[in-house]
Structure formats: structure tokens, C-alpha cells
Amino acid sequence: GTGADNNLYINQAIVFIEDAIQYRSINHRVDSKSLWLYRWYYSRTCQWILSLTITIILALAFVEKPSSLTITSDVRYRLPAWNPPCGLTESIELLCFLVFMVDVSVKSYLIGWEEFWKNKWLMAYILTLIVSLTDWTVSLSFFCTENVRIRRILRPFFLLQNSSMMKKTLKSINSTLPEMASVVLLLAVHLSLFTMFAMLLFARTKDGQQDKEWVGYFRNLPDSLTSLLVLLTTANNPDVMLPAYSKNRAYSVFFILFTVLGNLFLMNLLTAIIYNQFRGYLLKSVQSSLFRRRLGIRAAFEVLSSLKETPANAQQSYVSIGALLQVLQKVEMDSRCKQAIMRSLKMCSCDQLSAAQFQKLFEELDKDAIKQHPPSPQYRSHFLQKMQFAFGHPYFGYLGNVVALANIVSICVVLVMDADKQPSERDDFFLGAINCFFILYYLLEMLLKILAMGLKRYLSYPSNRFDGLLTVILLILEIATFAVYGFPHPGWRPEFMGLLSLWDMVRLVNMLIVFRFLRIIPNMKFMALVVTTLLDLVKNLRAFAGILVVVFYAFAITGIMLFKGAVVPLGNTRKKCDFVALLGHFEAEVICCLLYLLFVNLICRWAKIYFVAWWLISSVIWVNLFIALLLENFIHKWDRRCHREPLSDIEYQRTVELMFRDVLEEPTEEELMEKLHQHPHLQLCR
């Protein structure tokens, strides 16, 4: 019937608009039941359950058998880790697998049979589930005593396939691989040629006294390769050349040449290539997001224009405003956007919307979210108005910064004076009294600011929230200190009481004061720019971080399986740390932490390959991707800063889509219609 048809069209339009908002593909089934299932699947509850399941299955590694999640990492002191009974983690795993099976069936059904065969991610998902379930069965049939558990390495895949942003990023990385491989090949050639040179140069001599370099670093091919590879990470930088250098200064030419070529040229070339390649692909992926959004809106327009209630125009199709309002009421979207669209709809004098008007209406979605701070209260009293002027003035904020700086300096002075004193000699009176005074000032500042700005306006600034929260915590800590240890007086050195010693309390207060000092950041223009760039970056980095977690998890689990039982006492920490140093810069710490966290220790000759792979993936490739993103982000921001001064009371919330808005191309009418006619489930009337 026509009514049922109309209802279906309305529902289709709702789903298409929601697809557009979320940048989802519209290539799914569009009959009534499927639409209901689709909306249910993408409802907040369902997606939340799915995320929770993924988190649980990933978190299992922390309680499963070879983990060593204890406070201290020192094998001598730590207690044996808790060992869950066989079947506990396995049954949780089974529950997760069931959720994933539901997920994959719903997804496969929704995109339809034909599309299913083209979708490699779904196929891989099903394959992963089958392998995991098989492995799970094997595991249970051995009563959890078998060693190799393939399903653990496969776990991060569930995280990967659930995020379209991560899949997109992975695709970008994948397209950059050929160029990266070329540079890595170049690095390999560089390394092998220099290794041969080194072996010829530092060969064993006949007198046996002079070949320290040979004994230490170039004994055979694997040793030479390792020495030079570690030199490429600059971890053994001056050490490796010292024996040869002290024999003859000219040997240093070899090492300098190797480092300059490898480290300065080839490594930075990798940065350049990744930056150059990645820049294009990020733009491309944002462009395809834009296309999806425009396509969803256009699809909604098309289905709404085929509603029977509209008069059949010969040339152009139109959508009645009534139908659109009906759709808008049911669409789940940001309330700010919805209101803005409703407002423009009401202002529109016409009765029907053309495709262009319809598209223009939804451009509200692309706009920056503008945040307006609530106004200050209007006081009637003349005195209060003066107070408001004085304490609402920026200079009052600057005064607060100066006081915070003075506090920092006083803490620093006390720290320097107390540095070499015995704990028993320390007099906590001075610091206690000073902090007491400063915290009272902070409290006063907060109250005066609230008076001047009103509570709502005060809280609408993030810097004030940060400030106020820390002030309240400091106040509570100070009150607690006085309640337990009494007021400070000269020679104030009370014994340990309650939860924390006085010294710990004072330290905690000091740390919070140091932390509170960060409030100066928004006051310095350049610092503010840097910090907002960094915050933007963190937002845009989620997909990268996700991929890093995936790689990390896979590596850690592989590491557990490979090096299980290779527990050695801490005596040879040094040797282990040489290995760790191979991992490069900051990863050294992260992996140091996580390797310890997940398994105990590993010293193994052929672990080198594992570590080199890790170094290449995490340090070289990931760090370069990060630099590329940072360069991109910062340069865009810097350029924009010049030709647009930020308005005083308005904050913009920007995403990666908005960053590229100036260079994005709008899809043409023809492209959109061609894509719509290729839709596997939607038959358009015309």
C-alpha cells in the first residue's frame, strides 16, 4: 500500500541521514526489517556492548597464565601472580566469541550476499573466529596445558575490524608500504655493504694484541651486523668506535660515514617519504568521508522525493518540508545541529526543497561546533560592579600566575636547601606555613573569580575548571593535614599518623601545586598554540594509537610464547638493557614496561630478529607516521593562525575533517547519482 511505502521511504531517509552523519557507507539492505535491524545494530547500546566485549577479550592477557602483573618487577621480591583456574578465562572468552558471532552474522546479513563476497574484512573476521574457536576447543580438550595459543595473537584483530577509522588508516599505511620497503631495502644494502667493509677493515690480525675491535664487535657476520644495526639506532654510539679509534684516528671516518649516511640521510629520507606519501592519503581518506556524507544526504533526498504525496514534477524532483520535518524528528543527531537545521527550515519561505537546497541544509553538519560562554551576572550594586570589573579583569589572572610562580620558586628553594639533609633533620614548618598561605590565596582567588564571572561562566572555561578542581583538592589535603597533625610551628616534626606521613602529605601538596602551575599555559600565546596543536593531534591520533595497540599486543603475545621460561635473575640487567636500547627512543620505555608487565625477562640470541622487527615497526615507521601527522597538523594550524585571529568568546572544536576543509573538493551531482544507481539494494524510480 502507499502508506506502507511512504513509511518505508521515511525510514530509509532516516537511516541514510544517520549514515551521512556517521560517515557510514549506505550500501546496506533497505527493506523495513533490515532497516530496523540496522538501526538496532548501530544503536548506542549495541555498539557499547561490542566495545566492552573487545576490551574484555584484550584485557584477558593481564590475568592469563604467563602474565606477571605485580607491583614490583624485581623477581627477587615479588609475590607469585594469581593463577586463574582452567575454564574461567576460557568461558569468558567463549562469551566474547558468541558476541562476535552475532556481530559478524548481523553485519554480513545487512550488507547482503553479493557485497559479502567482496568484503575482505568480513571474510577475515569469520576466518579469525573459526580459527579462534578451533584453538579454544583444542585448549579445553587439553585442560589448558597446551603451550601454543594462536587465538591470543589473533585477538587484536577484533579491535581492528570494529573501527572504520583504523581500517582507513591501515589502508593508508598499506599504500605507503612500497616506498617504505624501498628505503628499508636501501638501509639493508647500506648495512650489508658496510658490514662487509667492517669485516675486512677490522679483521683478525696476526699479533692478536691489536684487534680489540674485532674481539668486541666484529667477530663474525652476525656480530658485525648487530653492532652496525645498533649503531644505526645510536645506542652504542661512541663505544663501538673507541677501540679502533684509539688505534688510529682515521678509523673514525668509517663510523662517521656509516652514521651520517644511515642515520642522517636514510632515516630522515624515510621521514620525508612517509610525510609525503601520508599527506596525500590522509587528504584522500577525508575526501572519501566527505563523499559518503554527501551521498547519504543525496540518497535521503532521492527516497523522500519519491514519496507519493509530492506532485510528480517533470524535470526536477522536490522534497516537501513536512516530510523532512517528520524525518528530522526521528533522526538521532547532535541536538545543536538538529536545532540549527530546524531553524533554517523555518526561515525558508518555500514549501518544497530542491536537491541543492536539501544538501545546503545539511551543511550545518560540517561546521565547527561553536561554544558560547554564558554571560557574567549583572550586579546592581555599584560596589559589586567595581569588584566584578577588578576581579574579572585579565590582570587579576596574571596576578594569580605570578603568585603561583612565587609558590613554585619557594618550593624549589626549600627543595634545594633540604636536598642533602637527613630525613630526620628536615623541618617541615617553613614549607607548611608557606603552602598554607598560598592555598588560602588560591581559595580567595577562586571565590573572587566566581563572584565576578558567575559560577556558570567560571565553569565554562577549561582553565578555570582545572584551577578550581586543584584548589579544592589542595584545600581538602591541607585541612586533612591540620586535622591529623595540628597547625605548623617551628620544629614541627610530628610522628607518622593515619594513612600518610606528614612528609608524604607535604610532598603531595607540592606536586599538586607544581601541576597547578600549568594554568599559565593559555596566557602565553605560543604555548597555547602548541598545546592546542598537541590536543588536536591526540584527537586525530586515536586511529594510530589503536593500530599501535594492535601491533603491540601481537608482539607482546608473540614474545610471551617465544620467550616463556627464559627467566633469569636481575644480575645481567645490563645485557638486557642493551637489547632494550635497540628498541630506540621512547618505545624503549613503553616496551620495557609492557614486556615486564606481560612476561618476565628475555635473553636469547635469536630474539634479535624479534627485536629488530619491533624496532622497525614501532620506532621507525610509527614514529615517522607520528611526525608526519604532527607536521601536517602544525603547518595547517600555523598557516591558519596568520589569517584568522581567534574571537574572544568563541571556541572552535576542530577535527581532521575540518582541518582539510579548504582543500576538499565537493563531489559533483553526476558522481553522486552514478554511485546511487550502483546501490545493490535501492531501486530508484527514475
Add this chain to the structure above:
Amino acid sequence: GTGADNNLYINQAIVFIEDAIQYRSINHRVDSKSLWLYRWYYSRTCQWILSLTITIILALAFVEKPSSLTITSDVRYRLPAWNPPCGLTESIELLCFLVFMVDVSVKSYLIGWEEFWKNKWLMAYILTLIVSLTDWTVSLSFFCTENVRIRRILRPFFLLQNSSMMKKTLKSINSTLPEMASVVLLLAVHLSLFTMFAMLLFARTKDGQQDKEWVGYFRNLPDSLTSLLVLLTTANNPDVMLPAYSKNRAYSVFFILFTVLGNLFLMNLLTAIIYNQFRGYLLKSVQSSLFRRRLGIRAAFEVLSSLKETPANAQQSYVSIGALLQVLQKVEMDSRCKQAIMRSLKMCSCDQLSAAQFQKLFEELDKDAIKQHPPSPQYRSHFLQKMQFAFGHPYFGYLGNVVALANIVSICVVLVMDADKQPSERDDFFLGAINCFFILYYLLEMLLKILAMGLKRYLSYPSNRFDGLLTVILLILEIATFAVYGFPHPGWRPEFMGLLSLWDMVRLVNMLIVFRFLRIIPNMKFMALVVTTLLDLVKNLRAFAGILVVVFYAFAITGIMLFKGAVVPLGNTRKKCDFVALLGHFEAEVICCLLYLLFVNLICRWAKIYFVAWWLISSVIWVNLFIALLLENFIHKWDRRCHREPLSDIEYQRTVELMFRDVLEEPTEEELMEKLHQHPHLQLCR
């Protein structure tokens, strides 16, 4: 008289065109005598003498007193360095100063009195000379026994002021300083806040057993600052956190936070800022070079157009072709360019040139130098033609690469097999026989290629020159080996004879073979791109390298003066190398080398400040500048590669000016004329 006037105009035109070619400013005196002096000053001989003088005065440091230029750096073995008598280096210095005084007087006279007062570089030059001469007098009156010699630190200034490219680069760096200072300030804030945190976190505890972290790294403020600063360079990466980490895993959060914020964010932000700022300034400096060139050409046109022989046109000025030919014959310029200009002049049918035509004629200067390879010889014999086809074919070159690879592999296999053998057990027969065979093949390949291409064409390819040179050297070495040690046979282990032992000869041959393998580079497309980028970079980097040398020299001389006499035995190498590790990545080696080269050793508590300054300038700023240049160069090259395939027989020689040609703006007629009318010495008729 008119003839003298005409002669003057011709001479002015010659000098202006030479200024345009060399991108020099035209703001100098233009009377006959000054022009003669100007051409004499910028003649090749004069400039060569000046460069030699600068080289000599800089090289003096290697023979002057506190230097230690010996073969071994080990203080136990090395001989005392040669100590020149008082007055020897000083008299060489005086000669250099005399040359510089002539230089500065000629320069000052040529730019004229008014311009002299505006030119800060010249003022600084004179000041430097005065200070140096005063210091020199003091030095001689003390009979070379005084310790502080300020003039040594000032020496690199002479290098700096002589290169306009270096002055330009320094100006660019100078403009980037405010932004860099902001980031360095941010780094300092980051460092100091984290230092305070660390001192509060790792404070001395009451039981005294658990505070390994405090003892090792955070004993007092300077220690804490140093620990975290070194952590910023990742030199003490896992070590610094291990004591705290083994106490409680949660402490690692502090270190990870510090490294991620400092190393990953702030350091890379510095890269981004320098890249962003520097990109603009490089373009700007190239733009100003272009302006100088156009201005010189235009000035030549103006003076030629005021020659009396041309009829005075009312509206436009013209230059007669005869006058231009007269000028061109006397101008010193690249003969290729001169011929090209002459050719276009002959093809021009008209008798006079307008300003635009004149300018267009000299655009030849901006074009890529195109190198045409000479043709192959034409053989008459059918057999020789077939030979030529076969051995001139690229496949023959590929075969040569395959043979070179086989040779490398065979050397590698022998090296691996011989790695652990005693030198007396080694049998050199196998390697000798193999190398003999391969070298014969290389010789044959070279001869056949010369046959196919003709000697001229063969030598016109750089890869062939490289190949042929190495083949000839290898042949000579091999013949020498056989002459001294006879032909190889099983058990061929002759005793030491002549200059080198057989083993050394074989090693040398092998190294050359490994080196020869680099001939494969032009055959791999991506490698060729990378290598040409690197070569371009080296060309463009001369100015940077010069500035680095200046900074380096000043630091080294300061270091000598500060740490003279701080000689310590090699026992505490480790401690010294921790200091050196602070210097960061590749600089560690360069400075390790040069520090050793110039002075002996330094362990001094307050040397830290010196090293931190060095680290900031060389490692952080210079390396980032290098990355910026590399990114710029590579991205330009990469983009161009896509839309222009290189022609087979033509090679382009590109400079930094050509790299930016697409984005450069041509100066307008008005700008040029305005600048010309501001010329301090040239009075134009109109």
C-alpha cells in the same frame, strides 16, 4: 668625450652582466677605475687567494700549541705533538691579516662611503680585524706565553663574511630564532617542572634502603636536571628508570610521560616549526637572488641604451645588437651560455633590442645545463655492428651487475667461513683465484663497452668512469700481487713481502670490489632518485656546512681554552663517553673525533653547560634544519618525478634556484626601475 663615455658604458654593462650571473648586488661604484678594481677583486685569482688565506688561518689550529694531531688518540702510546716555535704561526697569521685588510679596504671603497655605514657585515669585519691585531700584538709581546687568545675564536668569522650564501642562510636562521626560542623555552619549562616532580617523587626516604633512584639520579637539583636532560636525548634511557621501576611499576608512568611529552611532542614540534619557517625563508632568499639577476641585466640594458650611437627614441629605449655583441665578448661567463646567447642574437632578425627582448635573451642563464652524450662510433663491418649492438645493450650492463653481485656473495661466504680461523690457518688461494677470475671479467667488460660505445661516450657517463677507474685500480693491484707473491695455488700462504702483506692486498682488493658494487645504483629507479636527491642536498648544503664549521670551530677553540690541561688517563673512558653521549646522535662521533683531534680530554663538572649549548646548537637545531632541507628537496623532487619522465640521453644539473622555479615570481618593470633609480652611484639619463 663621447668615446670615453661609450667605453665607460660598455664597461659598466660588462660588470652588471657579470653581477647578474653571480647574483651579486649592483650597488657599487661605477666609474672607470672602480670598475677595473671591481673586476680585479672578483677575478678568479683574487678570490682564490682570499679563499686560500681563509683556509690557512683556519688550519693554523691544527699545528698551534694545544693541538694534539697524532695518529693514535690513546694518551699512553702517542708521541708528543710537534710544537712550532714562537713567531712561526704568528707571522703566518700576520700575513693573513694583511690580506684581510686589503680585502676589507677594497670592499669598503667599492661600495662607497654611504653604503659602508649601512653595511653591518663590513663594520663587524673591521672590528674583528682590529681585535685580532690587538690580540696578536699582546701575544707577541708576551712571547706566546699568554693563555687566552681571543683572536682564535674570531677566526671563523672570516669564513662567514666571505660567502654571501652563508650570510643569507644565517639571516634565515636568525629569522627562525624567535619561534625556536619559544619551543626551547617550552622545553625548559617542561624540564624544570618535571625536575621538581622528580625531586618530590624520588625524595630521600627514612629507611635509606629503598632510595636507589635518589642516590643515583636525583640527589640534588643539578643532578636531577642533568638526569632528565640526558633522558631527553635518550642516552640513559632505560637505566635511569630501572631502580624506581623495580620498586614499583607505576613509577614508569612518570618517565614515559616525560619522554613522550619531551621527546616525541616537543622535539618533533621543533622539527615542524623549523620546517615551516625555513621553507618560507629559503624561497624568499631564492626570490631575492632572482631579483638581483634581473636587476643586473636591466642595469646593463639601461647603460647600453644610453650609448650615444643609438638614435634617441622618444618613448622606448633600445640597445643595438652591435653594442651587446661587444659586451658579450668581454663578459666572463659559462661558454655554453655565451654560445647560446650569441646564437639567439644571430637568429634575431631585428637590429635593436627592447628591454623585454634583452631580458629574454639572458634567460638562458636560468636554464638547466643540458649535457648531451657524444654519439657511438659508426662501424662499417657487419660483425662489429653486431658486437656493438650486443655490448651496447642494457642487458650487458645488467649481466655485469649480476657478476658483481656474485663476486660480493663469494667474498661474503669466504669471510663467514674464515671468521673464526686463526690468521695462520687461513688459505688465501680460493679468494685469490676467484678474485683473479672476476677482475679479468671486469676488464673484459670494460673493453667491450669501450668498443661498443667509443671511448668518449663511455667516459661521458659518470657510472662508467667510476666503474672503469675501479677496474683499472683492481687490475694494477692484482698485477702487483702476482709480481710480488706469484700466482695462487692450493696452500698459497706466502710470507710478508714488500709494502703490504698478501692478506692486506687481498683485503684491499675485496674492499674495492665491495665499493665497485655501488655501480648498480643508477639501474634501480628508486635508488637513483634517492641518490640524486642526496647529491642535490649536498650541493645545497654547502652554506649549512659552512655555518656548522664556523660554529664547530668556535666551540672547539672555546673548549681548548676552557679545558686545557684537564688531561686524564684513559681509565675513565666510560665517564667521558657518557658526556659525549649527551651530544646526541651522529654529532657524538663528529665531536668525539674533533674533540680528540683538537684537545685531549675533558671531565669537568661545569663543562655541562658547554655541552648542553653544543647539543642544542648542533644536534637539535642543525639536525632539524637538515631535515627541513631534506624534506623540501625530496618532496619537490618526488612531485616533479611524477609529471616529467627524464629523457634518455640528457642529464639535468639542478640547483636550489631551479628547484623553486615554478613558484618564483618575476620582478615587475616598475620594481626594477625603482631599485635602479635608488642606485647610489649610477645616474641614469632619463
